[in-house]
Amino acid sequence: MIDQEQLRDCYVNTPSKIVMLVVDGLGGLAHPDTGLSELETAHLPNLDAMAQESACGLTTPVMPGVAPGSGPGHLALFGYDPLKHIIGRGALEALGIETPLNPGDVAARGNFCLVDGDGLLVDRRAGRIPTEFSAPLCERLDRIQVPGVELNVYPVQDYRFVLRLRGEGLSERITETDPQVVGVAPLAVEALEPQAEKTSAMVNDFLVQAKQLMAEEDRANMVMLRGFAQLPNLPPMGEVYRLNPAGIAAYPMYRGLATVSGMRVISTGKTFADEVETLHQYYKDHDFFFIHYKPADAAGEDGDFDAKVKRLEELDPLIPEIRRLNPDVLLVAGDHATPAIMASHSWHPVPFMLHSKLTRGEGIKTFDERACSQGSVGSILATQVMLLAMSHAGKLTKFGP
Amino acid sequence: MIDQEQLRDCYVNTPSKIVMLVVDGLGGLAHPDTGLSELETAHLPNLDAMAQESACGLTTPVMPGVAPGSGPGHLALFGYDPLKHIIGRGALEALGIETPLNPGDVAARGNFCLVDGDGLLVDRRAGRIPTEFSAPLCERLDRIQVPGVELNVYPVQDYRFVLRLRGEGLSERITETDPQVVGVAPLAVEALEPQAEKTSAMVNDFLVQAKQLMAEEDRANMVMLRGFAQLPNLPPMGEVYRLNPAGIAAYPMYRGLATVSGMRVISTGKTFADEVETLHQYYKDHDFFFIHYKPADAAGEDGDFDAKVKRLEELDPLIPEIRRLNPDVLLVAGDHATPAIMASHSWHPVPFMLHSKLTRGEGIKTFDERACSQGSVGSILATQVMLLAMSHAGKLTKFGP
Numbered sequence: 001m002i003d004q005e006q007l008r009d010c011y012v013n014t015p016s017k018i019v020m021l022v023v024d025g026l027g028g029l030a031h032p033d034t035g036l037s038e039l040e041t042a043h044l045p046n047l048d049a050m051a052q053e054s055a056c057g058l059t060t061p062v063m064p065g066v067a068p069g070s071g072p073g074h075l076a077l078f079g080y081d082p083l084k085h086i087i088g089r090g091a092l093e094a095l096g097i098e099t100p101l102n103p104g105d106v107a108a109r110g111n112f113c114l115v116d117g118d119g120l121l122v123d124r125r126a127g128r129i130p131t132e133f134s135a136p137l138c139e140r141l142d143r144i145q146v147p148g149v150e151l152n153v154y155p156v157q158d159y160r161f162v163l164r165l166r167g168e169g170l171s172e173r174i175t176e177t178d179p180q181v182v183g184v185a186p187l188a189v190e191a192l193e194p195q196a197e198k199t200s201a202m203v204n205d206f207l208v209q210a211k212q213l214m215a216e217e218d219r220a221n222m223v224m225l226r227g228f229a230q231l232p233n234l235p236p237m238g239e240v241y242r243l244n245p246a247g248i249a250a251y252p253m254y255r256g257l258a259t260v261s262g263m264r265v266i267s268t269g270k271t272f273a274d275e276v277e278t279l280h281q282y283y284k285d286h287d288f289f290f291i292h293y294k295p296a297d298a299a300g301e302d303g304d305f306d307a308k309v310k311r312l313e314e315l316d317p318l319i320p321e322i323r324r325l326n327p328d329v330l331l332v333a334g335d336h337a338t339p340a341i342m343a344s345h346s347w348h349p350v351p352f353m354l355h356s357k358l359t360r361g362e363g364i365k366t367f368d369e370r371a372c373s374q375g376s377v378g379s380i381l382a383t384q385v386m387l388l389a390m391s392h393a394g395k396l397t398k399f400g401p
Numbered sequence: 402m403i404d405q406e407q408l409r410d411c412y413v414n415t416p417s418k419i420v421m422l423v424v425d426g427l428g429g430l431a432h433p434d435t436g437l438s439e440l441e442t443a444h445l446p447n448l449d450a451m452a453q454e455s456a457c458g459l460t461t462p463v464m465p466g467v468a469p470g471s472g473p474g475h476l477a478l479f480g481y482d483p484l485k486h487i488i489g490r491g492a493l494e495a496l497g498i499e500t501p502l503n504p505g506d507v508a509a510r511g512n513f514c515l516v517d518g519d520g521l522l523v524d525r526r527a528g529r530i531p532t533e534f535s536a537p538l539c540e541r542l543d544r545i546q547v548p549g550v551e552l553n554v555y556p557v558q559d560y561r562f563v564l565r566l567r568g569e570g571l572s573e574r575i576t577e578t579d580p581q582v583v584g585v586a587p588l589a590v591e592a593l594e595p596q597a598e599k600t601s602a603m604v605n606d607f608l609v610q611a612k613q614l615m616a617e618e619d620r621a622n623m624v625m626l627r628g629f630a631q632l633p634n635l636p637p638m639g640e641v642y643r644l645n646p647a648g649i650a651a652y653p654m655y656r657g658l659a660t661v662s663g664m665r666v667i668s669t670g671k672t673f674a675d676e677v678e679t680l681h682q683y684y685k686d687h688d689f690f691f692i693h694y695k696p697a698d699a700a701g702e703d704g705d706f707d708a709k710v711k712r713l714e715e716l717d718p719l720i721p722e723i724r725r726l727n728p729d730v731l732l733v734a735g736d737h738a739t740p741a742i743m744a745s746h747s748w749h750p751v752p753f754m755l756h757s758k759l760t761r762g763e764g765i766k767t768f769d770e771r772a773c774s775q776g777s778v779g780s781i782l783a784t785q786v787m788l789l790a791m792s793h794a795g796k797l798t799k800f801g802p
Contacts (some may be wrong), residue, residue: 092802373775
């Protein structure tokens, strides 16, 4: 793991290259009719062929029984203990829309709501007003001035936005304003510790102004703020592992996670094919690449078993395109399982395979949950994946004399 | 684990129900003649049928190679790190005879011994005098008065008893009085830290009076005290997991372990069938049940392979009685292995299975050490069992955004 101070001297910089393909929501569970998981159902000749020449295993994202969000799921694969390095909700939302966050900035998830003449909540989501309605409201909120802090409001989608505070001595240790029920007034924020009093007062000033500014609106006339968070202070991957790492992801949130981990984020297109093309283009410039495949997770979250199978089958033909680069280490992992039958992230161990010149196959025939459970890697924590990658790449030398 | 502060916000209260069946000493080792373990030898149609529909694995009670006592074995299954939350010997002995212990009380294991005219030990166990002889002695010791503390003496069995001290500012940090050899006098207790001086003086006062009181006895004329201990301060299961937990156990020690973990202990009869009846009776009142099966461990401790097989076969027909309640999560686990060929607790990983609507079977045909090692749960720490149970019950939500 990245915090393993004792290993710091074992990392060496070499020309060898590592490609980490993260298939979002990779793992699944058996379909009740067939007894086969999404991976077992899908026709995946290229992933299966790779498994036959790889070291296979299962990864546990956080600990047994704990389903992670995207933040902890990815940080773990990059080697950060997800129970120690926590990205707060506001910060992750900001990363998701690529709002630049500096160390010390505080970000919050905001949403528009509707209050009555007495200021009591009527609709906590303002009828889920569409973006075309909320974006102009965000522009107006963005112009609010509070002394001593720079405030910015960025539209996300529908009734949701991000509030970013930038300035000296800000704190994330303030309470949320959503009372979770209607019929009462949105709460004022409160400081959770004395050092947060200043931030708390600034946010309350913003809220008072926001209310005045929107008083005449009839669909959305107030805002609520949740998940105040600063960026965690992560030791940069490149520094710890002595790598020059790059991230390639079509979705902004994963670019954000790459950024906070200290990777260079390379611009790419909207599809995974674009990402692979970007990988080819920049292959000579970096020795570590994180490349992200999103569609499998989305289908799993929708509870659509067949769609998830299809999304995996669409990934498969691009595997040879990556292998054509002949990286010293190519690993395929998942940030967590997203079983279609659960329509959500889950805690189940996730299939994993790593290919290098040291892996000659171990009798595993297919890339899926059951087959990988029999692999030589066994069942490991996701935080240990980078150690395997580094070792197979000759970048992690002997520990201890 | 119960100490994982970061997970606290992920636990949610739902109506779903969890039943945790702990089969004491569940795991075993192969009989030298057959190569089959107790579980592999036993005819267990109901446990096997459940395994075919469960997620299976192995649990390690403390860490590989460490055989636990009943205390750590159970605490781990309830989610408490057994290396951190330690129940001292005196407190566990008191729990074992259901001596009420309040926070702050100090309990010690006592035993009668025989000294000669010079006060030197002749027999450290007083010829293992039977209970009918020791119980009246306990009654006399119970009447000893020491200023500033309430002292009580409770018979356990044969030459053993429990001494309980109740009062303000007591400490468990005092030394034992058994010199471990004969021919010398029993030791006085000594304070291990300044705050324990008062308790130490009180116990020495008790010992002087006990010696005078029994001076005329010829079979047992002195006592020795060991394992001074207070109850550990465990975060209550119900509070951490947002559960309303109950414990059902025919044996007092396991009721005691349920109590210190914050469960409500429900009175039951002397057999496991009584326990299952109690489970049915109170099923609507709680969302978590710990139910304990003792006989397998006792047979294993006796080194009686065939008896352990039989005790497991006697458990099996009651499994459908539990399943008839259709709990959202039913899990069968062991606090540790008690291989008959070792006639003792052991460190070996213990078979484990968990049934929920998400488990559709994974090709495991039987419930035993070998089959469970191939299950999807893999090899986990016993402290992680509660996380799996909570997740399968929908009571542990996603960690991190």
